[in-house]
Amino acid sequence: MSDAFSFDLARQDVSHALSTVxxxxxxxxxxxxxxxxxxxxxxxxxxxxxxxxxxxxxxxxxxxxxxxxxxxxxxxxxxxxxxxxxxxxxxxxxxxxxxxxxxxxxxxxxxxxxxxxxxxxxxxxxxxxxxxxxxxxxxxxxxxxxxxxxxxxxxxxxxxxxxxxxxxxxxxxxxxxxxxxxxxxxxxxxxxxxxxxxxxxxxxxxxxxxxxxxxxxxxxxxxxxxxxxxxxxxxxxxxxxxxxxxxxxxxxxxxxxxxxxxAVSAPVRPPRLWAARRHSMKEGLAAPLPERTETDLIGHLWALVAQPPAPGRVRLSFAYLRFSGTRRLEEAWRYDASGAAAVTILRDADCEEIAERCFEGQGVIRAAASLVLVGPGRDDLSGHGAYLDACHQVGFAIPEFYRIAVALGISSTAIGGYSWNALSDYLLLPDFYPLMAHAFGRPSRPGGKQDTDAWQSHALAPGAAPGSRNPKSSSRRSS
Ligand SMILES: Cc1cc2nc3c(=O)[nH]c(=O)nc-3n(C[C@H](O)[C@H](O)[C@H](O)COP(=O)(O)O)c2cc1C
Structure with a gap:
């Protein structure tokens, strides 16, 4: 990694002044x-x-x-x-x-x-x-x-x-x-x-x-x-x-x-239904997943990353973190394309502490039965072009994660708000550069979260915003 590229990445960490919310x-x-x-x-x-x-x-x-x-x-x-x-x-x-x-x-x-x-x-x-x-x-x-x-x-x-x-x-x-x-x-x-x-x-x-x-x-x-x-x-x-x-x-x-x-790892038919059924977990129940569901989940995730990427493109791997019923970090496994799963950490960590230290204290972490981190190896991030490519690959993996969750009848949420430095130090994953995290868990109670709600408060509040139009009444359509 060149100095210029490391400098650019550092600015994108949640701890940097140029990346605060x-x-x-x-x-x-x-x-x-x-x-x-x-x-x-x-x-x-x-x-x-x-x-x-x-x-x-x-x-x-x-x-x-x-x-x-x-x-x-x-x-x-x-x-x-x-x-x-x-x-x-x-x-x-x-x-x-x-x-x-x-x-x-x-x-x-x-x-x-x-x-x-x-x-x-x-x-x-x-x-x-x-x-x-x-x-x-x-x-x-x-x-x-x-x-x-x-x-x-x-x-x-x-x-x-x-x-x-x-x-x-x-x-x-x-x-x-x-x-x-x-x-x-x-x-x-x-x-x-x-x-x-x-x-x-x-x-x-x-x-x-x-x-x-x-x-x-x-x-x-x-x-x-x-x-x-x-x-x-x-x-x-x-x-x-x-x-x-x-x-x-x-x-x-x-x-x-x-x-x-x-290709899809866990098809939902017809495919448009997965998006309609996608159910985000924001907060709520944090019970561990049934063993069978978890085995299937890991199997699907691995099938996805094991597929060879198009020639010349960055390969992804993922880490799977499981929390116990008492909210301790029970295990963390790193899976690469060869299917080899290595236990990467056994730090006696607490979910609450991980949420605070690494994930900006986000409630979605507390609701998660397990967390998946997905991204390239640090050595594969040779520069700006490789980084953009890796973001694309991860972007394609995220909807697959949602599809897998729909197929297994569980909830899931993509998570971008975490500190790479904190994750890497705290979970001892120095050679891995996760570009997204993904929480999986039992279906949680319906409801929004702060970001979504703030954005929508005006859209859903009674009374229209000034200058807004009703698309139905204006009824301009493609012809
Ligand atoms: C790139 C990306 C980053 C996201 N980061 C977070 C996050 O840090 N925490 C979180 O709770 N949800 C996160 N989400 C999920 C969105 O909050 C969620 O999709 C959005 O609020 C819309 O709600 P819905 O997906 O439940 O329909 C992220 C989604 C994407 C695509």
Missing amino acids: SSVCAQVKLDTLLLHPAPLVTTTPEGRRRVETLASFLDAAYGYRLHDDRLTRYAPSAGARYPTEVVTVARVDGRWRCAIFDFAERIFHEAADDRPGRDVAAFLGLEPDAAFIGAISVLWRTVQRYGMRGHRYCIVDAACVVSNLVELARDAGDDPVCIGPARCAAATRLMDLPASAPVVAGVRLDLARMEPPGDPRPDPGDALARLVVREETPAMSPLLKRVELFHARASLEAAEADYRPP
Whole structure:
């Protein structure tokens, strides 16, 4: 690890002043992302069918859901900030069209002219029936709250959304290909997107092979109507600039090649249901998992990391930490691709102490029956490009963890809020660099947590925010 890279990583630890949590909780509007956007209009039945297919897939992968009386989405997101937006390039009515999907209004906003769509299609070599779906990170949404480490959350968020799309597309008969991070960065430039809103992950689909997912769209209720808040990414924020530069450097050094992410380890059929059934644990019961469930869980997790990554990509491993009924750390195992499980620690540790020292005192740790840490070996993190790649791989693993939990009937929550230094020192894992943690446990009582609730308090409160519209009453739709 070079000094410059170590320096950049240190700034992303929760203990660093540039990565402390701040109480800002505003949304950032998305309709300024493309230059002079206009609603996408189609004039042919074939064009309408194509636009509707795309909208249905995007909705099923990343739409809103009302779950446990909370407005959340089909993909998890750090602090429920949802920094990911989606841009599509597809051939509609004989022209390559570049458009951003507005999930609240279920409408595509199209670029003012054909140039971005045409250029991206040519750059990616899209066949006439292919579509590119890019996950844009609106970095400020997350960075304003979490600082520099928000970058990692954004990449993981985006990969979760793309992973959902991959699953849906596979189920619909397609064999989708993910676009390498360096090519996503090039697509960002071709679309004239700002550095503060880069395409960080993407997938190429074959629309001719896909039928839209059949289930009706669940109704998230009126809460959606109040989500629109007039808060913009600041034109100049030193923190955001640092994140932009970090991302630009990482993208330049990252792998070019496209790839296929690992296949599902614990399929839930039909696949869109896993997202609807995903049940986060926030606090509550902390009973150990039944032995059989735990064996299956570890088996699925291992099957996932044992799959060879695409050539040239970082390999992941994971550590499995189990708490006893009295909330002591009972065992910690490290699993690598060879399946070898090594007991890494036997420190007499207490769950409470681990939560306080390593996880910012988060309640979700106290509710966990077990914790999984996932990431590359420290030696594999050779630099910025490898780090970005590892964040992607971990981002693809996280939704798999949720799917596995759904298949086993347990709850789970992705956790980004921990100190790597503290974890590494306290749990004696110096050669491992976990980029995410994941808690598993018994289904806990429904309910939110502070981050989610703060973000939504205005969306769910009686009375609309100023300037908000009801997507149902305005009823603008893709046509
Ligand atoms: C990158 C990332 C980091 C996250 N970090 C945390 C965390 O530190 N603690 C936590 O309780 N949940 C964390 N979550 C889960 C979100 O809080 C959760 O997905 C969000 O609140 C939406 O609620 P839901 O998933 O229950 O629908 C994280 C999710 C992602 C994708």
